[in-house]
Amino acid sequence: MKQLWCGALALLMTPAILATEMPLNMTEGVTDISSRVYHLHMTILYICCAIGLVVFGIMFYSMIYHRKSKGAVAANFHESTKVEILWTIIPFVILIGMAIPATTTLIAMEDTNDAALTIKVTGSQWKWHYSYFDQGVEFYSLLSTPRDQIEGDAPKGEYYLLEVDRPLVVPIGRKVRFLVTSDDVIHSWWVPAFAIKKDANPGFINETWTHIDKPGIYRGQCAELCGKDHGFMPIVVEALPEAEFEAWLASQQQQASLDVLEAEASLAVTLEIEELMLQGEQVYLTYCAACHQPNGMGLPGAFPAMKDSPIVTGDISAHLEMVINGKPGTAMQAFNKQLTPQEIAAVVTYERNAWGNDTGDIIQAIDVNQHGQ
Amino acid sequence: MFGFxxxxVPLYDVLCDQLGINGKTQNSASQYIDNEIDKSRLITVEFISQVQNNMPWEFIPQVNRLQVHPGELVRTxxxxxxxxxxxxxxxxxxxxxxGRGAAYFNKTECFCFNQQTLAAKSSADLPLIFYVDPALPDNISTLTLSYTLYNITDKGYVDVLEQGAAK
Amino acid sequence: MNTLTQENQVSMDGSLQDDHNHDDGHHAPPSGIMRWLLTTNHKDIGTLYLWFSFIMFLTGGLMAMVIRAELFQPGLQLVDPNFFNQMTTVHGLVMVFGAVMPAFTGLANWMIPMMIGAPDMALPRMNNWSFWILPFAFIILLSSLFMEGGGPNFGWTFYAPLSTEYSPDSTALFVFSIHIMGISSIMGAINVIVTVINMRAPGMTWMKLPLFAWTWLITAFLLIAVMPVLAGAVTMVLTDKYFGTSFFEAAGGGDPVMFQHIFWFFGHPEVYIMILPSFGIMSAIIPTFSRKKLFGYSSMVYATASIAILSFLVWAHHMFTTGMPVFAELFFMYCTMLISVPTGVKIFNWVATMWKGSLTFETPMLFAISFLVLFTIGGFSGLMLAITPADFQYHDTYFVVAHFHYVLVTGAIFTIMAAVYYWIPKWTGHMYNERLGKLHFWCSVISVNILFFPMHFLGLAGMPRRIPDYAIQFADVNQIVSIGGFAFGLSQLIFLVVVIKCIRGGEKAPAKPWEGAEGLEWEIPSPAPYHSFTTPPVIK
Known part of the structure; x- marks a missing residue:
């Protein structure tokens, strides 16, 4: 059937569509809980199918054999208390049969005690932030699919829209607890392979956990409408064996201290405008283009344009203030938490010179660092 | 039904208070009753801080976690x-x-009861004094307390306390 | 013309006071646009409601076409994500408040007075109002799409704070239009309640009341109970956004999850508001074409009432992932599962009605049978969604989209179409074209399954709802779904043709065109006279 449709539609289809097989059922996942959820799903499905078979069977039987054209004469009965009580009680008993495994699974899912590792997951428009509670490692995780793939200018990769720049890394064989919250609107952190879906509510904290048995890369998406780019904030989790995880953690901690040093070193460096523009464009496309659009035109009424904007073409300090500290009550975030001074310098330079803004201003990392001092 | x-709204607040539905803690100081300290139990209390994205503050707990006995008055x-x-x-x-733990988490003093104003470039230590009710159910061994800091400079909110009272 | 209308109203009031001697059969309604603007006649208003809902059905359908066209293949082709979100939002609002609910009110207006042996609805002037504010509500809602910044883009469930702090400037218009729709629904509901309680013909006891009137009566109580809650929710959104309150904003001491509790306290009974009248229609059509009395009339009434009561106890099953405590999750899971018992009773009763009947398969019956099968499928997926641990995997995926389209499209909308085919001979005095009707049915039932059935698989494979672009593994199935969508949309044009042809002419319909039909509506001539029963009929 599927082949037939595809054949008939060959003309309409773009060659960009790869023949990736889609699973037709819920994933069994890689944790004990996800497998229990899967079996629960299958049990209920089979029960429903069985009931459906009986009910529809009777209905189709009477449609075939009790039709007027076959000379069927209508019977006269129109009630039977016995039968009616029977078909109230039987479904009730079936439901109790369903409720028992559902209850035990649910109670197991909600037991977050005795976790070996705690990770705080924070959703914001439209990225995830992960922070390892006791390890001092934290980072943002952004969609890494290039824009030209989304806009159809380049062939789409295998993990189109399901790939990020920095995946969440977790160990296998240990109970990992997630504390889920949000910075702005409600998001929902969903990884099907772990059977975890937990809403990230701003100002409130939710708990969930997993215990992964198999190393691998697991992908999920935000599951609660969170604004324009709701479809573009995937979740990628890399599950590593214990030793590799520890090594990864150590390298991250090392990297973090290196980053601090690098940021300090960058303050002493003066870059040429070409270099700043090049780096700035990269930063802009990753962090800013979702709202302000790659062409700097914004979305009227929702997100202001960068081109000819009074802030972007006006006072440098006001522009820096906006990027560094954000604007309360709007979607404009404080980017000094997400970007290094070097990156902020580059993106501000880029904004002030791209799309015909041509102010000629050059901002260096040191300017960003000294902003407001 | 419109009024209903x-x-x-208040109905929900009452239910949340009683049943701990959303993990909200009480927003006024509770009296420390000289409880019997339950030395046989150790509860892990974790502190998490979160600053709203467009707020240029740093805000971190002094310690990430504390081990406390139920009934013990703790300062951080x-x-x-x-x-x-x-x-x-x-x-x-x-x-x-x-969320169920919220009802057992009692704060005798908390910076969250009031708005906090910080002048430009200044910093402060914000105190929190609390105790865990010894009646905390046995199946809870860890309580995680998260503070999300909001920038309300332009909002003109009345104090949460007053508003809570008004409701 | 003015005097005519005056007289008209006097006669309505006359009949209200059981003054059946007043002879008002001699004058025709005023003509032209004023007939429709000023009408207080239940049939005229019913017609207006039905046409309005059909126009809204096509409008919402066009938005669905935009959604399906964008999702035809991965990547962003036609619309930007912000506009896509506006389409999903307004599609939902238009279909729920503009298509399904007014269609039921239209059917109630047309049929309830005829079914219970009354001359008209009890409150004719309010009836006029409840219809005529509706077009304005939708003009306001739809015009917000053309504002700078766009229309509502936060989903028809408008979860805070996406609908408060982060919503477009047009949100006030959205709130205002919802208020008007709510007022309209409440007025319609009051009218149904007063009519059914006070204007039944002598001898029509409660347990002789046709099930359509019964189910609508219960629906009307649900409407009065929950529409004001929705009005409260949108008002809180309004004050949170524009007047600095913080019902749903954590920063001011509120709670965004509370919004969901309030919304779904309205939202779940709303689901039954959109399906209970369908049950009534089914209970009229299936016995007619089975030529056999409805099986278990009284258990049908009790089942409807218990569904309505249970519907107030299950709202949080839409919110299992928000982080509720275990005991609440268990409570809402059990209550939700329980709802399948009375719903099951209804299904079994209909099947038992068909059993050993003498069946024929005219278009209304075909739609009714497809409802029976497809709604039950929607019921099964609903039961699956009730199982909390499994719901963590289904929630906010296309599995949910498939579920509620099975209950709303092949549930509510299929019965509305069945009802139109069933009663249109009474309305127009002509038989519809059976061949075209069957063509419409087969096109619809095939395309609707191509449209919605594969969505189950998309959801199970992990595709979230409300996304404008998706991973490439979902491409093939989305393409099939989109084709089904376009086919289903086009099929509805056949329906339009059938209806217009039937209004214009066709085989003359007798007073009772269906051999097995029972009920007072078949005792008056076709087309039904302007005033249904000026003398109350005798109920045996």
Whole structure:
């Protein structure tokens, strides 16, 4: 059937569509809980199918054999208390049969005690932030699919829209607890392979956990409408064996201290405008283009344009203030938490010179660092 | 029923208080009753801080976690620093996980009861004094207390306390 | 013309006071646009409601076409994500408040007075109002799409704070239009309640009341109970956004999850508001074409009432992932599962009605049978969604989209179409074209399954709802779904043709065109006279 449709539609289809097989059922996942959820799903499905078979069977039987054209004469009965009580009680008993495994699974899912590792997951428009509670490692995780793939200018990769720049890394064989919250609107952190879906509510904290048995890369998406780019904030989790995880953690901690040093070193460096523009464009496309659009035109009424904007073409300090500290009550975030001074310098330079803004201003990392001092 | 729609708001608050549905803690100081300290149990209390995306403050707990006995009065604090060159009013919103634990988490003093104003570039230690009710159910061994800090400088909110009272 | 209308109203009031001697059969309604603007006649208003809902059905359908066209293949082709979100939002609002609910009110207006032996609805002037504010509500809602910044883009469930702090400037218009729709629904509901309680013909006891009137009566109580809660919710959104309150904003001491509790306290009974009248229609059509009395009339009434009561106890099953405590999750899971018992009773009763009947398969019966099968499938997926641990995997995926389209499209909308085919001979005095009707049915039932059935698989494979672009593994199935969508949309044009042809002419319909039909509506001539029963009929 599927082949037939595809054949008939060959003309309409773009060659960009790869023949990736889609699973037709819920994933069994890689944790004990996800497998229990899967079996629960299958049990209920089979029960429903069985009931459906009986009910529809009777209905189709009477449609075939009790039709007027076959000379069927209508019977006269129109009630039977016995039968009616029977078909109230039987479904009730079936439901109790369903409720028992559902209850035990649910109670197991909600037991977050005795976790070996705690990770705080924070959703914001439209990225995830992960922070390892006791390890001092934290980072943002952004969609890494290039824009030209989304806009159809380049062939789409295998993990189109399901790939990020920095995946969440977790160990296998240990109970990992997630504390889920949000910075702005409600998001929902969903990884099907772990059977975890937990809403990230701003100002409130939710708990969930997993215990992964198999190393691998697991992908999920935000599951609660969170604004324009709701479809573009995937979740990628890399599950590593214990030793590799520890090594990864150590390298991250090392990297973090290196980053601090690098940021300090960058303050002493003066870059040429070409270099700043090049780096700035990269930063802009990753962090800013979702709202302000790659062409700097914004979305009227929702997100202001960068081109000819009074802030972007006006006072440098006001522009820096906006990027560094954000604007309360709007979607404009404080980017000094997400970007290094070097990156902020580059993106501000880029904004002030791209799309015909041509102010000629050059901002260096040191300017960003000294902003407001 | 229109009024009922609005009546659902205080009703929800009452239910949350009683049942710990959303992990909200009480927003006024509780009296420390000289409880018997339950030395046989150790509860892990974790502190998490979160600053709203467009708020230029640093806000971190003094310690990530404490081991406390139920009934014991504990003092800790959060460090806050205003990184910007503007005066900013912040409001910390507490949330406890698991939600059921919220009812057993009693604060005798908390910076979250009031708005906090930090002048440009200044910093402060924000105190928190609490105890865990010895009646905490046995199946809870860890309480996570999260504070989300909101920038309410332009909002003109009345104090959460007053508003809570008004409701 | 003025005097005519005056007289008209006097006669309505006359009949209200049981003054059946007043002879008002001699004058025709005023003509032209004023007939429709000023009408207080239940049939005229019913017609207006039905046409309005059909126009809204096509409008919402066009938005669905935009959604399906964008999802035809991965990547962003036609619309930007912000506009896509506006389409999903307004599609939902238009279909729920503009298509399904007014269609039921239209059917109630047309049929309830005829079914219970009354001359008209009890409150004719309010009836006029409840219809005529509706077009304005939708003009306001739809015009917000053309504002700078766009229309509502936060989903028809408008979860805070996406609908408060982060919503477009047009949100006030959205709130205002919802208020008007709510007022309209409540007025319609009051009218149904007063009519059914006070204007039944002598001898029509409660347990002789046709099930359509019964189910609508219960629906009307649900409407009065929950529409004001929705009005409260949107008002809180309004004050949170524009007047500095913080019902749903954590920063001011509120709670965004509370919004969901309030919304779904309205939202779940709303689901039954959109399906209970369908049950009534089914209970009229299936016995007619089975030529056999409805099986278990009284258990049908009790089942409807218990569904309505249970519907107030299950709202949080839409919110299992928000982080509720275990005991609440268990409570809402059990209550939700329980709802399948009375719903099951209804299904079994209909099947038992068909059993050993003498069946024929005219278009209304075909739609009714497809409802029976497809709604039950929607019921099964609903039961699956009730199982909390499994719901963590289904929630906010296309599995949910498939579920509620099975209950709303092949549930509510299929019965509305069945009802139109069933009663249109009474309305127009002509038989519809059976061949075209069957063509419409087969096109619809095939395309609707191509449209919605594969969505189950998309959801199970992990595709979230409300996304404008998706991973490439979902491409093939989305393409099939989109084709089904376009086919289903086009099929509805056949329906339009059938209806217009039937209004214009066709085989003359007798007073009772269906051999097995029972009920007072078949005792008056076709087309039904302007005033249904000026003398109350005798109920045996």
């Amino acid at each position: 729609g609005f009546a659902l 604090h959060f460090k806050a620093k205003n990184l910007s060159n503007l005066n900013i009013v912040g409001q910390a919103i507490p949330s406890v996980s698991p």
